[in-house]
Amino acid sequence: MNGWHLLPAALLVLACSGRYGGAPGAGARITVRGSDTLVVLMQRWAEASTTSQPDVVVEVSGGGTGTGIAALMNGTTDLAMASRPIAREERARIEGSGAKLVEIPVALDAVAIYIHESNPLSALTLDALRGVFAGKIRRWSELGGADRPIVLYSRESSSGTYAFFKEHVLQKCDFAPEAQSLPGTAAVVQAVARDPAAIGYGGIARARGVKVLPLRLADGSVVAPDHEAATTGRYPLTRPLFVYLRAPANPEAEGFARFLVGPEAQALAEEAGFFAWRSPP
Amino acid sequence: MSTSRKPRRRFRRSLGERIAERALALVAASAIGAITLILVFVVREALPLFWDGHEGLALAAPHRYPNYDHPVYVWQPVGYPPKYGVVPLFVGTLKITGLAMAISTPLSLLAAIYVAELMRPRRRAWIKPIIELVAGVPSVVLGFIALTYIAGATQDLLGCTYRLNALVAAIALSLAVLPVIFTVAEDALHGVPLALREASLALGARRYQTVTRVVLPAALPGILAALVLGFGRAIGETMIVLMASGNAAVLDPSPTSSARTLTATIAAELGESPRGSEHWRVLFLLGMILLLITWALDAVGRIVVRRLARRLDPSTDEGA
Numbered sequence: 001m002n003g004w005h006l007l008p009a010a011l012l013v014l015a016c017s018g019r020y021g022g023a024p025g026a027g028a029r030i031t032v033r034g035s036d037t038l039v040v041l042m043q044r045w046a047e048a049s050t051t052s053q054p055d056v057v058v059e060v061s062g063g064g065t066g067t068g069i070a071a072l073m074n075g076t077t078d079l080a081m082a083s084r085p086i087a088r089e090e091r092a093r094i095e096g097s098g099a100k101l102v103e104i105p106v107a108l109d110a111v112a113i114y115i116h117e118s119n120p121l122s123a124l125t126l127d128a129l130r131g132v133f134a135g136k137i138r139r140w141s142e143l144g145g146a147d148r149p150i151v152l153y154s155r156e157s158s159s160g161t162y163a164f165f166k167e168h169v170l171q172k173c174d175f176a177p178e179a180q181s182l183p184g185t186a187a188v189v190q191a192v193a194r195d196p197a198a199i200g201y202g203g204i205a206r207a208r209g210v211k212v213l214p215l216r217l218a219d220g221s222v223v224a225p226d227h228e229a230a231t232t233g234r235y236p237l238t239r240p241l242f243v244y245l246r247a248p249a250n251p252e253a254e255g256f257a258r259f260l261v262g263p264e265a266q267a268l269a270e271e272a273g274f275f276a277w278r279s280p281p
Numbered sequence: 282m283s284t285s286r287k288p289r290r291r292f293r294r295s296l297g298e299r300i301a302e303r304a305l306a307l308v309a310a311s312a313i314g315a316i317t318l319i320l321v322f323v324v325r326e327a328l329p330l331f332w333d334g335h336e337g338l339a340l341a342a343p344h345r346y347p348n349y350d351h352p353v354y355v356w357q358p359v360g361y362p363p364k365y366g367v368v369p370l371f372v373g374t375l376k377i378t379g380l381a382m383a384i385s386t387p388l389s390l391l392a393a394i395y396v397a398e399l400m401r402p403r404r405r406a407w408i409k410p411i412i413e414l415v416a417g418v419p420s421v422v423l424g425f426i427a428l429t430y431i432a433g434a435t436q437d438l439l440g441c442t443y444r445l446n447a448l449v450a451a452i453a454l455s456l457a458v459l460p461v462i463f464t465v466a467e468d469a470l471h472g473v474p475l476a477l478r479e480a481s482l483a484l485g486a487r488r489y490q491t492v493t494r495v496v497l498p499a500a501l502p503g504i505l506a507a508l509v510l511g512f513g514r515a516i517g518e519t520m521i522v523l524m525a526s527g528n529a530a531v532l533d534p535s536p537t538s539s540a541r542t543l544t545a546t547i548a549a550e551l552g553e554s555p556r557g558s559e560h561w562r563v564l565f566l567l568g569m570i571l572l573l574i575t576w577a578l579d580a581v582g583r584i585v586v587r588r589l590a591r592r593l594d595p596s597t598d599e600g601a
Contacts, residue, residue: 066553073555093555149442156528157359158553166359172348174357177369180445180527180539183549194433195444 028252031059034068034081035160036184037109037203038241041272042081048268049259056252062184065160072244078253082242083109083160083203084167099246106260108275110225111164111237112204113213114153114192121145123216126236129169132199135176140197152179153188153200161185164239165201204230205273230275240277323572327565340367340563356530356541358550358560365563369530373447373540377522378515380451380536381458385511388455389462390504396463397470398492409467416460424524427453432525441537445527448536453521462511469503470496499593502586509582513575519544543567 032042039062046058063071068080069090086103094101113129115121121143124132131137132150141147154175155162166175182188185202192198193209204212204225214224215236229235243260245253259265266276294302330338343352346364354366392412396405432449435441441448473496481491497504519542522528527539528549547564554560 063552070553070555090555151443156549157357158550163359172361174348174355174360174364177355177531178529178539180443180529181541181549182528183523191444197442 028055028250029057029059030078030250030253030256031061031076032079032081032243032256033061033063033071033077035065035083035241036062036186037083037161037205038081038107041107041205041269041274044268044272045260045265048264049256052259053252053255056256058256064156064158065163066158069244072246078245078249079257080244082244083239084163085240085242086244094246100248102245102247102249102257104243104245104257104261105240105277106243107241107266107269107277108230109239109241110204110230110235110275111161111168111201111239112207112225113215114189114198114200114202114207114210115213116192116196116198117209117211118196119145119211119213121213123214123222125216125218126169129215130171130173133165133170133175133179134173135178148197150199151195151197152176153191153195153198154179154181155185155188155202156181156183161202164237168237203274207273227275231278241274320572323565323569327562327569330559330562330566338365338559338563340365340566354532356546358554358563363560365560367563367567369532370541370543370546370567372532372534373526373530374516374542374544376447376534376536376540377450377454377526377542378512380447381454381515382508382512384451385455385458385462385515386508389459389507389511390466392459393463393466393470393504393507394492394497397467398496399488409464412460413464414460415456416464418457420457420518420520421524423453423456424521426456427521427525435537439537443527443537443539445525445539446537447526447540450522450526450540451536453525454515454518457518457521458511458515461514462507465507465510466500466504469500469507472503473499501593502589505582505586505589509578512578516571516575517544519548523548543571547571 032046039060042060046060049056049058065080065082065084068077069082069086071077072080073090073093086101091101113124119140121140124143128137128143132143133152133154135152137143137150139147139149152175154165157163162181180191182191185206188200188202189206189208189210192200199213200210212225214222216222217234217236223229223235225235225237230238243257245257249257261277270276343354344364344366345352346355346362349355354368355364356366356369357364396408396412400408427449428445431452432444435446435449435452436444439448477495477499478491481495482488486494522540522542523545526542526545528541528545529539530541530546531538547568550560551564554564
């Protein structure tokens with residue numbers, strides 16, 4: 001008994017010393033939340049940034065663009081990663097509280113269409129893609145493939161990729177109710193890799209073990225989501241990835257944001273399968 | 282209450298004892314207080330939906346939206362306009378919960394009967410804790426097993442179109458529900474007085490006759506309580522269904538099609554919906570309904586159990 005009731009007190013002292021002790025500025029933490037598309041790259045960036053800001057710990061977590069921006073609104077994160085531009089209402093909510101919102105494009109991404117590796121389909125037009133995901137085209141035979149139903153893999157509505165795909169491919173249509181919503185691009189890739197009847201979508205950087213389906217443009221040419229097509233904007237599903245923060249931000253968060261647009265971070269983006277940020281031509 | 286009729290023994294209690302009693306009462310009251318606060322919070326977030334000018338939500342009725350050629354039940358909270366048809370979510374919840382109960386009820390009850398009635402007591406002593414250990418497996422692990430193994434196995438076996446579907450989720454869910462039903466039902470069976478069994482055997486009944494006609498009826502209230510508890514666990518489970526069901530909000534009652542449950546919807550969407558928005562309020566309404574369903578079920582279960590207990594043994598008091 002006698003030693004144990006000292007334990008809470010000891011823990012309290014420890015907790016306080018962790019928070020307030022040490023040199024000022026040491027062990028500063030910044031949190032980054034949001035887009036699952038960006039999570040892996042952001043973790044690499046966070047590791048790389050320790051060379052320029054050795055005292056700053058960057059905590060990265062995913063959850064989807066909507067989650068990240070909601071966290072930025074509630075003030076529970078310093079930076080939000082986004083795979084879509086912030087919506088007008090979201091911007092109004094943040095700026096309504098007196099803060100300024102800073103938008104930093106950090107990389108280019110191409111949303112790729114994934115199909116199973118055994119699928120013989122060679123290209124798809126955007127109209128056909130809309131038909132597939134809106135549930136109007138239901139069998140592969142309608143696209144010249146095997147006679148089996150098309151199984152759609154989509155994302156949760158909190159995903160920026162979901163919002164991007166909906167805006168640029170489905171436009172005014174809704175996703176078919178049969179579209180399965182999975183909790184992340186990795187889950188979509190895994191599901192498509194195992195299912196010969198599957199079609200899914202997600203960032204090009206995550207495409208492993210699946211076939212990336214090129215798109216057929218209106219002029220009849222076929223374009224794959226590669227470096228050249230993405231940076232020239234010929235691939236229609238190219239999108240900028242953003243980081244948002246409130247200004248004035250704390251100096252550590254600002255320093256990290258400045259690091260993200262630097263040459264070192266951009267080289268890492270290319271290495272991770274994204275494309276370095278370049279403003280659209 | 283039988284206890285109130287007994288004369289209460291008055292003895293002097295020490296100060297420490299009185300303080301302990303007060304402290305315990307406070308703890309008990311705080312639990313009740315927390316539940317009340319949860320209810321108040323959920324209701325407060327949900328109900329403004331009905332008077333804050335959210336017309337045309339079409340929560341439970343089919344609605345003809347632009348770009349649709351006939352009225353539909355659709356859950357598409359991100360869309361133009363957002364569509365909050367909750368019927369597919371209820372269908373999904375009932376489908377998965379019903380399937381999981383259909384799988385786990387016979388298995389767990391048979392296991393309970395075997396362990397309580399037929400197994401040697403020494404084996405029972407270690408088999409029961411092992412089954413109970415399954416209840417402690419985190420649901421995210423069960424979800425992962427469903428995702429990687431059960432999904433592939435059911436697709437190979439049944440040739441279903443959708444790899445992730447209600448059946449896969451229900452099988453994984455029954456792994457979580459099974460030990461809950463098993464352990465409560467087994468306790469109920471084990472608690473049936475030995476004298477009943479001995480009397481039955483002495484009258485010349487066979488062992489299975491004793492089990493089915495004497496022990497099972499006597500343990501019925503406890504078994505029902507086990508089922509209610511299992512159902513509550515099944516309908517409230519989130520992670521397994523989120524990972525294994527495919528989460529497509531379809532109206533299809535087929536077990537091999539996908540399903541989206543109330544819990545998975547709340548878990549997946551609450552994070553992104555801004556506080557106080559229409560979407561946020563609809564999600565809280567779903568939570569409120571879920572809460573009411575489990576409470577109603579619990580209340581019905583209690584009433585049935587009490588009735589049964591009285592019918593089986595008229596000497597028991599109402600409160601027992």
